[in-house]
Amino acid sequence: QVQLVESGGGVVQPGRSLRLSCAASGFSFSIYGMHWVRQAPGKGLEWVAVIWYDGSNKYYADSVKGRFTISRDNSKNTLYLQMNSLRDEDTAVYYCAREELRGAFDLWGQGTKVTVSS
Amino acid sequence: DIVMTQSPDSLAVSLGERATINCKSNQSIFYSSNNKNFLTWYQQKPGQPPKLLIYWASTRESGVPDRFSGSGSGTDFTLTISSLQAEDVAVYYCQQYYTTPRTFGQGTKVEIK
Numbered sequence: 001q002v003q004l005v006e007s008g009g010g011v012v013q014p015g016r017s018l019r020l021s022c023a024a025s026g027f028s029f030s031i032y033g034m035h036w037v038r039q040a041p042g043k044g045l046e047w048v049a050v051i052w053y054d055g056s057n058k059y060y061a062d063s064v065k066g067r068f069t070i071s072r073d074n075s076k077n078t079l080y081l082q083m084n085s086l087r088d089e090d091t092a093v094y095y096c097a098r099e100e101l102r103g104a105f106d107l108w109g110q111g112t113k114v115t116v117s118s
Numbered sequence: 119d120i121v122m123t124q125s126p127d128s129l130a131v132s133l134g135e136r137a138t139i140n141c142k143s144n145q146s147i148f149y150s151s152n153n154k155n156f157l158t159w160y161q162q163k164p165g166q167p168p169k170l171l172i173y174w175a176s177t178r179e180s181g182v183p184d185r186f187s188g189s190g191s192g193t194d195f196t197l198t199i200s201s202l203q204a205e206d207v208a209v210y211y212c213q214q215y216y217t218t219p220r221t222f223g224q225g226t227k228v229e230i231k
Contacts, residue, residue, distance in 0.1 A: 035220070037168075045160075045168065045211055050218060059218045062119075085177040095167050102174065103215040104158045108167035 002026035002107065009112030013087055014066070022079040022096030022109055030054070030074040033099040036081050038092035039111075046092075048107050049081065062092075086116045120145055120214050124223035130231040132229035137199040139226045143208065146192045156216035158191045159197045162225075171210075172197065179205055204230065 008020040036048040048061045049070040050057070058070050069082040079096050093113050097105040121144040129139040147156045155175035159166035170179045172188035175195055185200045199206055207230060212223040 044209075045162075045213075045222045047213075047220045047222065052222070061219050068173055099215075103156060103168050104173040104179075105160070105168070105213075106170050106179070108169075 004098065004105065004107055004109035006094065006096055006109040006112035007111075009114045011108075011115045011117060013118050014087060015117055016086055017082070017084045018082040018086065018114060020083065020094055020096075020112055020114070023076045024079070024098075027098075029072075029077040029105075034070075034072060034079045035099060035105060036070060036079075036095045036096045037097055037105075037108075039095070040089070040092045045094075048094070051079070083114070086114075088116050090114060091116045119219055120217060120221050122212055122214055122221050122223040124210075124212060124226050127224070128227040128229065130229045131199075131202045133204065134201050134230045135231075137202050137206070137209035137228055138194070139197045139212075139228070140212050141190075141195045141223050143193045143195075143214055147214045147222070148192050148221060155191050155195070156214055157190075157195050158187075158213045158215060159186075160211045160213065161206075161208045162211065163197065168211065199228070202230070 006024045006070050013095040035050045051058045051070045067085045071080045096109045098107040100106040115117045123142045147218045157175040159172040162168040171182050171192050175187040189196050209225045209227045211225050
């Protein structure tokens with residue numbers, strides 16, 4: 001079954017860290033670029049980060065640059081998002097998404113919820 | 119960064135009627151080397167992740183009903199639902215993939231009148 005399953009979300013205090021994971025199955029994970037997209041409560045979609053299929057390039061939204069790190073382990077078919085120095089405004093559902101060859105995000109996970117609160 | 123602006127923010131349409139959503143980018147997202155507009159449309163229903171509807175501005179993803187169509191080029195794009203069905207109630211987002219960051223529009227909420 002072709003799917004992405006996120007995990008690692010939870011409630012964390014401001015300034016602390018959290019690592020999200022996205023487990024891929026049913027397809028050749030190592031040939032796809034992967035993205036993180038987040039959605040704050042009641043808000044729209046915000047692109048967060050991308051990593052190329054081989055991990056050679058990574059790009060971030062300005063809002064998370066220097067605090068978040070995207071990575072992947074193709075041997076484990078898993079995408080990660082290391083989130084440091086978390087802020088209230090990072091509270092959101094975080095989705096991982098696959099970028100297919102045409103550039104569109106054709107496969108999304110169900111999301112994992114991150115709440116930053118003291 | 120490319121800014122994507124959708125209009126309207128919400129609309130209510132009667133069942134069987136046409137719904138039209140506009141999306142405008144603040145710079146062209148047309149790539150002349152392959153003659154494509156780097157624009158996608160997604161549908162998001164409550165409690166669900168987004169679903170890909172349209173890519174290259176006008177190509178329907180496999181399995182998407184043909185009542186959904188995309189048009190436009192350069193900086194101005196439109197998503198049309200030709201005959202609104204109850205299951206089309208959702209928020210619709212455009213996104214450009216011409217460059218990084220891959221910016222989204224703010225979303226348009228479609229409801230039944």
